[in-house]
């Protein structure tokens with residue numbers, strides 16, 4: 001369905017995936033399994049143009065993300081360009097490869113906010129989950145530097161079977177680090193998390209204990225830190241309004257310039273994505289076949305098509321419907337009204353203790369890990385041009 005000016009909303013947020021390079025190997029990374037390499041990445045000038053076009057389109061906030069955005073040598077210039085375009089800039093970082101001096105340069109360039117993910121409250125477990133020795137210590141160091149710079153800090157605690165019983169300690173850690181907000185984000189099963197699903201899936205008892213822990217933590221830390229948490233998909237009765245509805249409020253630019261309605265959209269076969277190399281952002285937002293594929297409600301099947309909640313949750317997540325049912329138009333099976341809802345309980349029951357499949361570029365983890373670690377060391381040593 002082609003959007004008309006009366007049905008088309010303005011996007012508010014832009015996720016700028018500056019690079020897929022990252023020193024960490026988190027087994028739940030939301031990046032696609034087929035990662036884009038360094039040589040395909042957009043240059044500084046193109047990102048600057050994209051930010052100007054985004055602001056003109058109505059975007060208010062840009063999330064500078066990756067991979068690890070600090071792997072880009074021009075991150076300071078990119079941040080300055082986003083700020084000059086009038087966008088609120090949020091840096092989403094693993095904290096590895098971003099020393100305090102470079103953070104200071106980013107703050108100078110106009111960075112508004114920093115979000116750091118943590119893998120656990122205990123160093124050994126955190127480093128094992130991240131697939132990077134020393135990641136825990138670097139995250140703590142960068143968090144301290146963020147607070148020292150006077151920048152607001154959000155801690156993103158990604159929880160799953162290995163760490164969900166330490167939610168209390170992770171929130172206490174976020175408070176101690178000086179964060180004003182902590183997001184308790186259950187793993188979403190896209191990208192690298194799909195092959196790791198059985199190793200990451202929490203038990204129903206853990207999910208219930210986590211729910212109770214969040215209630216107690218909100219009580220204990222009231223007025224000190226904002227705690228965001230939602231029920232994990234596989235244990236929910238209704239789906240989330242994924243990305244606020246397809247093509248309604250946000251867009252995602254990949255390192256090579258493809259514009260997606262959500263970070264996992266490339267997992268749906270047959271969608272045609274346009275690139276900022278060939279089209280303006282406004283043209284893509286209005287006319288790109290991928291953006292128009294699931295706009296509105298005409299594409300919906302029953303039970304969504306006649307459900308009163310279809311304007312609230314938009315039938316849930318298209319990528320999840322495709323990943324689990326092979327049909328991107330189906331009702332997200334997270335919804336208890338879906339005829340396929342029982343599948344989630346089956347999948348949640350498949351738990352296995354086995355080594356993680358770590359995220360990697362290319363397919364040669366050992367080789368890539370050492371290259372990335374060297375890149376990260378170069379960056380920390382000041383090789384940022």
Ligand code: SF4
Pocket residue numbers: 238239303304305307308309310311313314315316331332335336337338
């Ligand atoms: Fe949402 Fe569809 Fe479920 Fe209704 S049937 S609650 S619109 S997912």
Ligand code: FES
Pocket residue numbers: 190242243246262263264265316317318319320
């Ligand atoms: Fe693609 Fe939810 S992740 S619609």
